[in-house]
Amino acid sequence: MELRVVHWPLTKIEADVLVLGLHQAGKVDDELDYPLRGAINQALKAGDFRGEYGATMVMYTGGALPARKILLFGLGMEWQLDIRKLRKAAGMAVRAARDSLGSGGSTVAIAFPPIAGLTAGSADQFIVEGALHGLHRFKSFKTTEEVKADVATLLVVGGGESQPQVMYGRIVAEATNLARSVNWLPGNHLTAAMLGEKAQAVCREAGVEIEVYDKKGCKELGLGLLLAVNQGSEEEPRFIVMRYKGNGGNGPWLGLVGKGVTFDTGGISIKSSENMWDMKYDMSGAGAVLGAMQAIGKLKPRCDVIAVIAATDNMPDGNAFKPGDVISGLSGKTVEVRSTDAEGRLVLSDGLAYAVKQGASRLITASTLTGAANVALGPIRFGIVANDDAWEDEVLTAATEAGERGWKLPHDEEYYDLFKSLIADMSNTGTGRSAGTVVGGLFLMKHVGDTPCVHMDIASLAWRNAADRYEDVGATGVAVKTFVRAAIRFAEANK
Ligand code: BES
Ligand code: ZN
Ligand code: ZN
Numbered sequence: 001m002e003l004r005v006v007h008w009p010l011t012k013i014e015a016d017v018l019v020l021g022l023h024q025a026g027k028v029d030d031e032l033d034y035p036l037r038g039a040i041n042q043a044l045k046a047g048d049f050r051g052e053y054g055a056t057m058v059m060y061t062g063g064a065l066p067a068r069k070i071l072l073f074g075l076g077m078e079w080q081l082d083i084r085k086l087r088k089a090a091g092m093a094v095r096a097a098r099d100s101l102g103s104g105g106s107t108v109a110i111a112f113p114p115i116a117g118l119t120a121g122s123a124d125q126f127i128v129e130g131a132l133h134g135l136h137r138f139k140s141f142k143t144t145e146e147v148k149a150d151v152a153t154l155l156v157v158g159g160g161e162s163q164p165q166v167m168y169g170r171i172v173a174e175a176t177n178l179a180r181s182v183n184w185l186p187g188n189h190l191t192a193a194m195l196g197e198k199a200q201a202v203c204r205e206a207g208v209e210i211e212v213y214d215k216k217g218c219k220e221l222g223l224g225l226l227l228a229v230n231q232g233s234e235e236e237p238r239f240i241v242m243r244y245k246g247n248g249g250n251g252p253w254l255g256l257v258g259k260g261v262t263f264d265t266g267g268i269s270i271k272s273s274e275n276m277w278d279m280k281y282d283m284s285g286a287g288a289v290l291g292a293m294q295a296i297g298k299l300k301p302r303c304d305v306i307a308v309i310a311a312t313d314n315m316p317d318g319n320a321f322k323p324g325d326v327i328s329g330l331s332g333k334t335v336e337v338r339s340t341d342a343e344g345r346l347v348l349s350d351g352l353a354y355a356v357k358q359g360a361s362r363l364i365t366a367s368t369l370t371g372a373a374n375v376a377l378g379p380i381r382f383g384i385v386a387n388d389d390a391w392e393d394e395v396l397t398a399a400t401e402a403g404e405r406g407w408k409l410p411h412d413e414e415y416y417d418l419f420k421s422l423i424a425d426m427s428n429t430g431t432g433r434s435a436g437t438v439v440g441g442l443f444l445m446k447h448v449g450d451t452p453c454v455h456m457d458i459a460s461l462a463w464r465n466a467a468d469r470y471e472d473v474g475a476t477g478v479a480v481k482t483f484v485r486a487a488i489r490f491a492e493a494n495k
Pocket of ligand 2: 052159264340341342344
């Protein structure tokens with residue numbers, strides 16, 4: 001899709017649909033309404049269109065303007081509009097515009113009014129992000145598919161000074177959409193080996209160095225926890241290491257680590273069959289890391305980033321690891337396996353220990369680690385668990401700036417007692433259902449030594465179950481934007 005920034009006035013904009021955002025109780029420029037003989041202001045006055053958040057109304061211009069149709073889109077009360085609502089509004093608006101294209105044309109222009117508290121450039125960034133997410137389509141495996149209208153050209157009506165922010169929005173939105181596409185794939189279409197190949201293709205294009213270790217390589221590296229999870233599988237694991245050297249490889253290094261469980265049956269502690277198919281998105285942390293590295297490679301912040309994906313599926317068979325087994329990996333710590341379904345923390349811990357050994361001085365992970373994250377926070381905010389308050393605040397700020405929402409969970413030292421083991425340094429589960437997300441996160445901290453580490457449990461946000469007007473149902477690409485923002489802030493802090 002072509003994306004261009006174009007300039008006012010709206011009376012000069014050629015498009016099949018011109019999306020016009022309107023604040024509730026807002027007015028339309030007379031200059032635009034004049035050729036339409038005041039039709040828009042009439043609709044406003046009559047109350048046919050009030051500008052409530054998400055309201056739409058399509059009008060034909062009858063040749064009075066170079067735009068064939070106008071789609072009025074309500075932004076609600078201006079003071080209630082934040083960056084996330086703005087992004088979502090742009091997504092809903094371009095989707096509605098696309099739906100109204102029919103077979104007639106493929107150019108959509110989007111013009112939102114100035115928004116209090118936001119620079120024009122920043123508003124345009126979030127508008128671009130929302131538009132690209134709204135228009136994203138997942139690859140289907142259907143053999144016959146209805147032909148749908150697509151937007152070939154998107155015009156963002158903004159100022160010339162918006163250009164860098166529009167580029168930024170495009171890069172992070174495309175990276176998020178990449179994560180969505182990858183996370184969406186079923187287990188048989190995305191094995192660990194396939195994920196490794198995909199990562200190679202992405203890194204080649206984004207100018208990021210990459211090494212992909214196969215099973216033999218994982219053994220040589222000493223990744224005992226990843227290998228234990230892989231034991232019951234016919235598919236080889238992959239350990240994917242990406243390096244972006246924006247500071248010439250001199251460090252300091254930011255480490256990003258993702259859980260890449262391409263399918264989680266639970267292993268011998270097998271899950272119930274009802275919703276097991278869901279577990280194809282159990283590599284969403286890995287997808288987020290991959291998306292982030294694509295964006296970082298393109299945005300080129302002046303910092304060094306090492307990104308690690310630990311990939312395998314979690315299958316039961318005669319060779320599979322078992323409850324009660326004691327295993328150890330790269331950190332050297334021993335783990336009693338109480339549940340083979342708590343596999344994410346195992347593979348991630350090897351990834352984290354590796355990043356530390358390679359010199360990472362700050363760590364961030366994303367993973368679909370615990371169902372308990374949904375119990376605690378629902379599909380609104382991801383859970384954050386950390387071992388360092390300052391670094392935790394820093395990552396949370398990055399998330400906020402990126403328009404993502406996390407929530408800090410506690411890490412008092414007593415929580416570590418919840419996963420003590422009689423026979424090993426730790427157990428991989430807590431006691432019953434107590435503090436499931438905290439325990440999952442703190443397990444990771446046991447493998448990073450003193451290195452500040454922030455973990456994002458995205459289990460309840462990685463997949464959108466219900467249809468909505470903003471995005472298609474499916475993988476959301478959550479955490480990509482937080483990773484990218486954190487890298488940019490890391491570069492700033494170490495200038
Ligand atoms: N992949 C799951 C967590 C999950 C659940 C992600 C629902 C997305 C949606 C993880 O590997 C898991 O099974 N965790 C267990 C941990 C327990 C055994 C301590 C869980 O949450 O039940
Ligand atoms: Zn599991
Ligand atoms: Zn899992």
